[in-house]
Amino acid sequence: MRKSIAQMIAPSTPGKVSARSIATQIPNVLIHEIIDGKPYYRKGYRDVLAKTKTVEDIMGSSSLQAFLITYLTIWIGKQIHEHKYHILTSEAGLHLDRKNNLAGDLLIFDSGKLTIDKINKNYASVPPLISIEVDIDIALEDLTAHSYINLKTRKLLDFGTEKVIWFLTESKKVMVATHDDEWQSFDWNYDVEILDGITCNVGQYLKDKGSEFA
Numbered sequence: 001m002r003k004s005i006a007q008m009i010a011p012s013t014p015g016k017v018s019a020r021s022i023a024t025q026i027p028n029v030l031i032h033e034i035i036d037g038k039p040y041y042r043k044g045y046r047d048v049l050a051k052t053k054t055v056e057d058i059m060g061s062s063s064l065q066a067f068l069i070t071y072l073t074i075w076i077g078k079q080i081h082e083h084k085y086h087i088l089t090s091e092a093g094l095h096l097d098r099k100n101n102l103a104g105d106l107l108i109f110d111s112g113k114l115t116i117d118k119i120n121k122n123y124a125s126v127p128p129l130i131s132i133e134v135d136i137d138i139a140l141e142d143l144t145a146h147s148y149i150n151l152k153t154r155k156l157l158d159f160g161t162e163k164v165i166w167f168l169t170e171s172k173k174v175m176v177a178t179h180d181d182e183w184q185s186f187d188w189n190y191d192v193e194i195l196d197g198i199t200c201n202v203g204q205y206l207k208d209k210g211s212e213f214a
Contacts, residue, residue, distance in 0.1 A: 007037035010101040012122040014093060029055055032138050035155060037099040040138040040148075061137075064169055064213060068134045069105050071205055072167075076108070079198045085129070086111050086119075091137075093123030096159050102152065106132040108195065127160030130195055134167045153177045165192060167202055169213060174202070189214075 008031075015028060030045040044058035061069070073089050080087065086109045094102040107128035114126050133152075136145055143151070153164045157179055166175040167188060174192055177183040189203030207214035 007099070008034050008039050010034040010037070010095065010097070010099055012095040012125060014121075014123065027055075033103055033152075034099065034101045035151060043137060043139050045139055062135075062169075065134050068167060068169070068202060071202075072106055072132060072134075072200060075200055075205075076106075076194055076198055080108070081196070084111055085109060086114050088124065088128075094128070094156075094159070095123035095125045096155065100155060102155065103137070104128065104131050105134050108132075127156070129162050131156050131161050131164045132167070132194075133165070135169055149175065153183075163195070165194070172203065172213070 026041065026045065026049065030041050030048060031039045032042045033040045042058055044053060047053035048055055048058060069089065073087065077087055088107045088109065089105065091103040091105070092107050094104060096102065101123060108130040109126065109128045114124060118124070118126065136148060138148065140148060149166055156164050157177060162178060164177045172188050173185055174188045175183065175185045176192065187203065189201065191199040191201050193199050203214055
């Protein structure tokens with residue numbers, strides 16, 4: 001179904017991915033991230049290749065994923081210092097280097113580092129203070145969910161991100177990783193500190209809303 005790929009170049013501009021040597025048969029729009037020169041494709045990309053779904057069919061988030069990202073964005077946005085920080089959402093792109101482009105569900109930046117002149121049509125090239133992910137958006141084929149989470153988290157921390165937080169709807173767990181402490185995993189019905197004393201409780205929020213996923 002696809003050819004092997006020697007290495008992919010991860011440019012800072014969206015939509016301009018190219019292979020260094022061996023071309024791919026898979027359209028760039030189906031690439032969600034590039035890590036260490038390897039493309040990671042969107043969930044459902046094989047259905048698009050088989051023409052049983054369109055690209056548009058697989059581009060959106062689940063309603064639960066979108067619901068939680070919206071909650072987190074609004075909840076944090078109400079409390080965060082708007083002059084001190086910038087919040088980027090909607091699969092915000094991060095350009096780490098020519099081998100690595102990542103996407104973030106909710107990224108919080110120091111506005112002194114992501115200055116207004118760096119907010120443009122390219123991916124952000126400075127590390128966020130906080131990276132928040134809700135579920136996994138790639139097709140897991142030759143690695144496990146645990147392996148992918150560890151890989152992406154380590155890339156973010158090595159890039160300079162201070163804290164990476166994963167909310168996982170299937171297991172109803174939260175994973176929190178920082179440079180200084182051991183990575184933690186716990187039930188999502190507990191308070192999670194984002195930064196500056198701002199906390200959230202996804203499980204309690206869903207319970208309050210009457211969701212079956214609480």
